[in-house]
Amino acid sequence: MIDDKLQIAIETLKKSGVRITPQRHAVLEYLLTSMSHPTADEIYKALEGKFPNMSVATVYNNLRILREIGLVRELTYGDDSSRFDSNMNDHYHIICEDCGKIVDFHYPTLDEIESLAEKVSGFEISHHRMELYGKCHECSKVKVQ
Amino acid sequence: MIDDKLQIAIETLKKSGVRITPQRHAVLEYLLTSMSHPTADEIYKALEGKFPNMSVATVYNNLRILREIGLVRELTYGDDSSRFDSNMNDHYHIICEDCGKIVDFHYPTLDEIESLAEKVSGFEISHHRMELYGKCHECSKVKVQ
DNA sequence: CTCTATGCAAACGGTTTGCACGCGG
DNA sequence: CCGCGTGCAAACCGTTTGCATAGAG
Helix, strand or coil: CHHHHHHHHHHHHHHCCCCCCHHHHHHHHHHHHCCCCCEHHHHHHHHCCCCCCCCHHHHHHHHHHHHHHCCCEEECECCCCCEEECCCCCCEEEEECCCCCEEEECCCCCHHHHHHHHHHHCCEEEEEEEEEEEECHHHHHHCCC | CHHHHHHHHHHHHHHCCCCCCHHHHHHHHHHHHCCCCCEHHHHHHHHCCCCCCCCHHHHHHHHHHHHHHCCCEEECECCCCCEEECCCCCCEEEEECCCCCEEEECCCCCHHHHHHHHHHHCCEEEEEEEEEEEECHHHHHHCCC
């Protein structure tokens, strides 16, 4: 399952003429395995056991390459670190304002809104993004009063 | 019109016990007058004629205070600078991917989506944001082929 | 063997902070 | 005249870049 996705991703890398280094493989595997939406630094820390000498720059470089090839999406929220998502299907995100957890939210794409926006603004709309903010179940429980 | 808004804003400042310095007044006035959604640096540059010695820090400090009081909203997109919006009514934004222009987009708040997201995720949703991306009329004209 | 990827450190850019002085109320 | 706000410079932090070396194909 994950292995299938990994094999397909590696095929895509090969087709694009991108070398499969151990570090790159590890970053990719981590993104595909991880159910979270990790930051570059989280990936860096998660892999430092396996690659004690790997530099953050390598993580960033690989994330950029994976993004350019279309294997990974970069999620940018505010001033904080970018987060990376290997789920390339259209979906929205729900973000916990307390703990920062991000969960996927599947909902039909808001095409009508794009059409209306085109009409009223004169823009050629290419895509949109939406995030919902709130408190996750765990964080809601914490401060009861 | 703008003057009314400015007067109301200044009242809010006074009520909050925030001093009205010339620099703060100027930042506030610029935000209310500006139809764009300026960055801190744009505000800084726009006012350096009137305040040649003003520092960026002062702009940032004042923007933070205005935000905390609820007179201004901070728009954070990706890694770029934050932009500031004195229109506190609920609205969405349409952003030109070429020139960066931001225009307001009024559309009924997507309450049903918030409700559904609460149900499927178990989060307590407090709000959401949405931006539409595309090319504005001017930028569409430029590269025809 | 070639050329890309890596590791390291320095650079970068937006934003924040510490501190002494200035000025609003 | 008290204390917040300002200006200045340094600090910060995520990210990028330059460069010499290592290693994938």
